[in-house]
Amino acid sequence: MTADELIGLEIELLLEGVFQVYGYDFRGYAEASLRRRLAQWLSGSGYATLSLAQSDLLRDRTLFDTLLRGITVNVSEMFRDPGFFTAIREQVVPYLKTYPFVKIWHAGCATGEEAYSMAILLQEEGLKGRFRIYATDINEEVIHKAEEGIYPLLNMQHFTRNYQHSGGTGSFSDYYTARYNHAILSPSLREHIVFAAHNLAVDTDFGEMNLILCRNVMIYFKQALKERVFALFDTSLIPGGFLCLGTKENLEFRHISDRYEALTPRMQIYRKRYAKK
């Protein structure tokens, strides 16, 4: 067995153990990025190999939490890919306005920026009081951060530019209060959002959603896990609902493809058809 194959085996054994002990299932994650992230964790851990770390990882929850942090990539920004939010505003919101109440699921919301951006957009479009956002992530630590809605003030310049490029109709500074080096988002935005832990690899669907967003999450998944997640979204979406996959993912050649039509192919926004083909 080569050194490379040995590392592959160590990863496989570790992931199996992690699943058995903690219920987190990373066995369906794409190998290349997982390898990179585990190697990075290992280099800062003090262990020489994953096999040597494994015994402690399976017994020490605090140590495992550091691994969890290392495996999940939690970077996000407000109005990330501004053109995507323009497409939501111009092409999806007109449909959403026809419903008395709208339910939205942000799957893999990281520290919450995407969900808060959506709350701002929907308020500006006159949907205040008529929507609820469910924002979920596998990582409970980032969910707590998301709940706080506090971001480094330094980021606000970039977020403001994104907001403006996305077609924001107000003044972005109205949505936060600057305190020392932080920006505290307006609590009124938080009122529309329920943050919760949810694992796309093992947990069940969310019912009756009008809109589901899952951007920059499935790039880390292997094909079989992607199919599981697509099936989960399909069950969770009402007919006529929208599925947003971000620029790095699409619905081509998926089991659910024929039940969806592309609304904006470039932004990977799909609409679920009313009748099955």
Ligand SMILES: C[S@@+](CC[C@H](N)C(=O)[O-])C[C@H]1O[C@@H](n2cnc3c(N)ncnc32)[C@H](O)[C@@H]1O
């Ligand atoms: C790069 S962030 C994307 C955040 C946001 N959607 C965006 O595009 O800015 C990816 C998020 O997916 C989450 N994630 C990874 N695996 C997951 C899983 N199995 N279930 C739910 N969330 C997961 C990570 O914890 C991370 O916060």
